[in-house]
Amino acid sequence: MGEAIAFYTIAAFVLGFAVLVVSTKDTVHSVLFLVLDFLFVAALYVLLGAEFLAVIQILVYAGGIVVLYLFVVMLVNLKRPPEAHQDRNRRTKLGFGLAAAVLLEIAAIAAYSSARPAPATAAATGVGNTEQVGWLLYTNYLIPFEIASMLLLVAMIGAIVLAKREL
Amino acid sequence: MIDTFVIPLLQIVIVLNATLVAVTYMVLLERKVIAWAQSRLGPMRVGPYGILQPVADAVKLMIKEDITPVRADRWVFTAAPIISMVPALIVYAVIPFGPRITLFGRSVPLYITDINVGLLYIVSVASVGVYGIILAGYASNSKYPLLASLRASAQLISYEVAVTLTLVSVILLAGSLSMVNIVNAQFNARVWFGFAQPVAFVIFLIGGLAETNRAPFDLPEAEQELTGGFHTEYSGMRFALFFLAEYANMIVVSSVATTLFLGGWLPPFPNTPALHFLYFVPSWAWFLIKSFVFLYVFIWVRATLPRYRYDQLMRLGWKVLIPLAIANLVVTGIVKVLIG
Numbered sequence: 194m195g196e197a198i199a200f201y202t203i204a205a206f207v208l209g210f211a212v213l214v215v216s217t218k219d220t221v222h223s224v225l226f227l228v229l230d231f232l233f234v235a236a237l238y239v240l241l242g243a244e245f246l247a248v249i250q251i252l253v254y255a256g257g258i259v260v261l262y263l264f265v266v267m268l269v270n271l272k273r274p275p276e277a278h279q280d281r282n283r284r285t286k287l288g289f290g291l292a293a294a295v296l297l298e299i300a301a302i303a304a305y306s307s308a309r310p311a312p313a314t315a316a317a318t319g320v321g322n323t324e325q326v327g328w329l330l331y332t333n334y335l336i337p338f339e340i341a342s343m344l345l346l347v348a349m350i351g352a353i354v355l356a357k358r359e360l
Numbered sequence: 361m362i363d364t365f366v367i368p369l370l371q372i373v374i375v376l377n378a379t380l381v382a383v384t385y386m387v388l389l390e391r392k393v394i395a396w397a398q399s400r401l402g403p404m405r406v407g408p409y410g411i412l413q414p415v416a417d418a419v420k421l422m423i424k425e426d427i428t429p430v431r432a433d434r435w436v437f438t439a440a441p442i443i444s445m446v447p448a449l450i451v452y453a454v455i456p457f458g459p460r461i462t463l464f465g466r467s468v469p470l471y472i473t474d475i476n477v478g479l480l481y482i483v484s485v486a487s488v489g490v491y492g493i494i495l496a497g498y499a500s501n502s503k504y505p506l507l508a509s510l511r512a513s514a515q516l517i518s519y520e521v522a523v524t525l526t527l528v529s530v531i532l533l534a535g536s537l538s539m540v541n542i543v544n545a546q547f548n549a550r551v552w553f554g555f556a557q558p559v560a561f562v563i564f565l566i567g568g569l570a571e572t573n574r575a576p577f578d579l580p581e582a583e584q585e586l587t588g589g590f591h592t593e594y595s596g597m598r599f600a601l602f603f604l605a606e607y608a609n610m611i612v613v614s615s616v617a618t619t620l621f622l623g624g625w626l627p628p629f630p631n632t633p634a635l636h637f638l639y640f641v642p643s644w645a646w647f648l649i650k651s652f653v654f655l656y657v658f659i660w661v662r663a664t665l666p667r668y669r670y671d672q673l674m675r676l677g678w679k680v681l682i683p684l685a686i687a688n689l690v691v692t693g694i695v696k697v698l699i700g
Contacts, residue, residue: 244475256488256490257487
């Protein structure tokens with residue numbers, strides 16, 4: 194009961210801030226709402242007993258990535274008038290299309306996970322959250338993990354090449 | 361009921377108040393130590409030897425006029441000092457001032473909570489604190505604060521990398537992210553991790569100075585270049601919040617350094633039979649003494665060293681400290697595997 198109340202309260206905040214992110218006119222305010230949104234998503238993770246994920250969520254997204262967003266938004270002049278050829282109707286259509294795609298994806302995931310429920314791992318083994326994540330990353334999910342790190346390496350090299358052209 | 365609600369609430373009230381009092385008296389201590397280093401007397405008027413100076417400062421800051429610049433972003437301008445202050449305070453939730461002790465026939469921990477991702481919690485909360493600085497500079501809508509806040513955030517982000525890498529090598533030794541378990545690991549190892557990880561310890565101290573924007577890394581408030589820093593446009597209580605947050609962060613860095621590298625509440629060379637007489641000093645007293653030493657070093661460094669130039673600061677961070685921290689981490693990992 195208490196857990197359900199906590200979940201729906203936090204979920205309401207997550208959705209509310211998400212709406213504010215896209216509806217606010219001022220770009221910096223929009224980024225700040227995104228930070229708040231991420232903090233509430235972290236709260237959801239805590240509710241699920243995934244405290245490691247919650248802390249990483251704050252560290253990487255709220256404390257790292259969004260700081261870069263903020264830099265870009267602050268330093269790049271975004272108050273340009275919209276280009277003439279861009280009609281609003283086309284963007285609305287595109288938005289609806291993308292939203293429908295995401296909805297379909299979520300529905301597919303929900304259908305898949307209800308058909309094949311994931312094995313209950315947390316708390317059953319008595320090992321901490323962090324150890325479990327580490328263990329799974331280096332056993333069952335080694336290849337996705339390595340591919341993700343390759344992706345980051347490529348991005349890093351790309352950034353260096355872009356920044357240091359005469360290197 | 362008492363264990364889950366009353367005791368944690370009491371602990372929170374005590375820790376918050378003690379921290380705020382400590383922060384205000386840090387300001388006095390700093391003025392006194394620097395005055396002593398420069399052969400002056402420092403504040404002497406309010407109370408004997410200026411002991412009531414923090415009270416006078418607090419009253420002054422509270423009754424001062426609080427100005428919001430006309431072209432400032434009003435909401436963000438108000439939120440920025442709060443965003444700086446809150447992370448500095450909620451970190452104390454996981455800092456262990458001592459082990460469980462028996463108080464009035466009840467087992468009471470000398471820490472508010474011991475979560476199993478404690479150290480990561482501290483790092484992540486500290487990483488949110490940078491918003492206060494960036495937003496203060498942005499919302500003021502003024503040149504110098506914006507430049508200062510960009511400097512400050514670049515400095516924070518750069519040194520955060522090195523500091524976090526040193527934390528990882530401590531985690532490797534301790535095998536846990538919980539602050540209490542890290543201290544217990546030092547008890548079992550019979551040695552403070554500062555002796556096992558001298559390189560990490562030094563990098564952490566330098567990084568700690570940079571992360572708290574203290575001299576010699578106080579470029580964000582270099583008054584000769586930037587008038588006052590990111591809080592130039594702030595006045596009254598909102599300025600005071602930034603000021604207090606800086607000192608609260610110093611206490612955080614000192615407490616974390618004490619816990620990770622100087623054995624937290626443990627006496628020197630814990631668990632050694634020949635040194636058992638050291639346990640007559642209570643655990644929390646060891647913790648406070650060691651944290652105080654760090655705070656004193658912070659002030660001492662400020663009184664001694666001149667300020668770095670900006671490119672020197674970045675070179676030190678990226679070309680010296682980060683490679684050194686990575687090398688230290690690799691060596692720690694290899695040694696740990698070899699010894700088992």
